[in-house]
Amino acid sequence: MDRQQLADFLRTRRAAITPEGVGLPSGQRRRTPGLRRQEVAQLAGISVEYYIRLEQARGPKPSRQVLGALARALVLDHDERAHLFHLVDELPESECRTAVKEVPAAIRNLLDGLNDYPAYVMDACYDMIAWNDMAERLMGYLSALAPEQRNVLRTNFSSGDVSARLADPAVRRFLADSVSDLRASLARNPGDRKLKGLVDELLRTSPEFGEMWADHRVAPRRAQTKRVVHPEVGPLEFDCQVLDVPGTGMRLVMYVPQPDSDTAKAFRRLAQLTPATPGSPA
Template sequence: MDRQQLADFLRTRRDAITPEGVGLPSGQRRRTPGLRRQEVAQLAGISVEYYIRLEQARGPKPSRQVLGALARALVLDHDERAHLFHLVDELPEADSGREVPQAVRNLLAGLDDFPAYAMDTCYDMIAWNDKAERLMGYLSALSAPQRNILRTNFSGDGVAERLADPSIRRFLADSVSDLRASYARNPGDRKLKALVEELLRTSPEFGELWADHRVAVRTAQRKRVVHPEVGPLEFDCQVLDVPGTGLRLVVYVPQPDSPTAAAFRRLSRVTSATPAPPV
């Protein structure tokens, strides 16, 4: 922990914020260009004495809860928040990914030829384009918990049958390995921890794969699925990180002029589809 760097960072961020920016009256007799120390302490829900010690580079190491409170009080952006955590040798809080940048939504909408969706570290599908809706058949009709790829594939009927398919088992095994890597990178992510605990409690199949301790960040892979409307499909599944968001774009790309490419074109004309687990 670099106490002096932390002190300097807190002081400069405090000076950069106006009272009006955090809903406080500006007053007529302010001697500081930004917030007062007591105002930051009040906004963060900590004692003034404790905050003063931090700015004087002599305080104890803040907890993750205090760091989060300070980040909110100082209105830190994503990069500043991560820097605050790094200054005290902590991994930043994981971004839930629930706020999908408009640029990402525009990109998804513009991918007319390919099914694509955005997912967070917990494998929640939180935004998708029309082609993905038609390929998967039911995304808009489901609640957010039901759009979790791992929960859907490891629960309910048919888990054993899905895992008996080599292609699906490889995909799920790779996804669990990727989830384990995310779990290690984001130790403070309560949502991620809750998902793992839920799957360990409800799915022996997930528990078996989790117990392997295999770690691998998910990247591009070849997929084969059978769609109830257009039949067998084979495509490259590209996984693209969206920096600063905690999101990844998953894009299904068929070979040009392949039967799958023709099937994707037919999907554009399909008005309804039979529900199937997300892939």
């Protein structure tokens, strides 16, 4: 149980809830942003003293019943509720942990069979661990990189122009969503040294990551539209589909253009370029 992370999460979520949002009067002299501690305790049906200890990172481990009550009081969505449970080493219903590290053979076969779309497999740490020929053609460097250089978050937050790129709302949204997803993954797997090491590294090296990490937002990666400019086939626009690989903690990411779009035609031209060799880390 990470008491400090739990305390920080409770405080940020409490500050984000308006009294009107939970049926309480706002009052004329309210100086506290969001709800007061006693209001959260009242809504959750727990003592004020107990809730204060939780926000001060010195309380005992909450029971599953208390966690559920806090989730309702703070109006947490599905992802935030799951994160709250993970912070105290509890699993929400219908969720399990796994120690699977290898990309399943069926997923590798699926990658090999995806000839029209760039696709790759990413683990919980955002390491690209397997990809198909179209992904190699699109990105043009995967097989040549060392494993530690194939980390999506490290390459984005460690580059010298990260501040300038964050001025692009689409890039900022992508990175903020990725950080939120990383936080949720760490809460699900608090003993994962690789995850913890990546977070510690990025907190040391990237103020931009630290700013997003301090927001305590949690949300898994979902589909979004991406726009990039390829040096050989020009502007591309495609849906970035993110599919969970059940029981592994991995995600299959596919870049899917609209049928008969300029991007679909560009992908076909890309497929005709000098053959690339699909790869994965040794």
